[in-house]
Amino acid sequence: MTMMKFLIVLVVLIAFTTHLCESFELERKDFESEKSLMQLYKRWSSHHRISRNAHEMHKRFKIFQDNAKHVFRVNHMGKSLKLRLNQFADLSDDEFSMMYGSNITHYNGLHANRVGEFMYERAMNIPSSIDWRQKGAVNAIKNQGHCGSCWAFAAVAAVESIHQIKTNELVSLSEQEVVDCDYKVGGCRGGNYNSAFEFIMQNGGITIEENYPYFAGNGYCRRRGPNNERVTIDGYERVPRML
Known part of the structure; x- marks a missing residue:
């Protein structure tokens, strides 16, 4: 693996519950009646291997209906944005935030490690959009x-992408190393991505996921071995808001 040092531009990554993990397709006939909606819910439960008792299913079905109708409605607005049902579709927004969100309610401002104007502030002929997936x-x-580790996933995803853009090599990096070893924040209790960038810069980079697999919990920071492949960055910036 080619290891290089880069200046990374911070992109805020927001994960919506309707975009995470595997998706589940919807059809108009699924909304014709209460019975068809229940059949949809059972197919969804089977697809994602989710088991609920009778009492819990009654409660979850009501939430699922609202989420499914929202997804279907948004997908028929003629917009480029398309939503799908995933394995969290019978959780309310509050439940999802409680189970998977950060417990930290205040974030300090993002501070770049360079002084002056945004490095691309005077760039010309910028395309209106780029789909880096393609x-x-x-x-x-x-x-x-x-685990409230969304902050680590956001930072690691940005580093993975800038590494690919510079080297043409897409690798999966270790969120777990950041969760375990960045002592400035709270691991699964929450954190912020600028802290993760600082950690990566100050600790010789970040290793690949294969060397330090994710297990969705707080663990002891493991020292890297002599042949531990790592990706490093030189810095990061906050992208200014467009007015």
């Missing part, structure tokens, strides 16, 4: 599990 710069969707 250019092979984005890994498959990952699942953070029951």
Whole structure:
């Protein structure tokens, strides 16, 4: 693996529950009646191997209906954005946030490690959009599990992408190393991505996921071995808001 040092531009990655992990297709006939919606719910449960008792299923079905109708409605607005049902479709927003979100309610401002204007502030002839997935710069969707590690996943995904853009080599890097070893934040209790970038810069980079697999929990920081392949960055910037 080619290891290089880069200046990384911070891109805020927001994961919506309707985009995570495997998807589940919807059809208009699924919404014709309460019975068809229940059949949809059972197919969804079987698809994602989710088991509920009778009492829990009654509660979850109501939430599932609302989420399924929202997905179907958005997908028929004629927009480029398309949503899908995933394995979290019978959880409310509050339940999802409680189970998978960060417990940290306040974030300090993101501070770049360079002084002056944004490095691309005067760039010309910028395309209106770029889909980096089509250019092979984005890994498959990952699942953070029951751990408030979204901050680590956001930072690691950005590093994975800039590494591919610079080297044409897409690798999967270790979120677990960041969760375990960045002592400035709370691991599964939450953190922020600028702290993760600082950690990667100050600790000789980040190893590949194969060397330090993710298990969705807080663990002891493991020292890297002599042949531990790592990706490093020189810095990062916050992309200014477009007015």
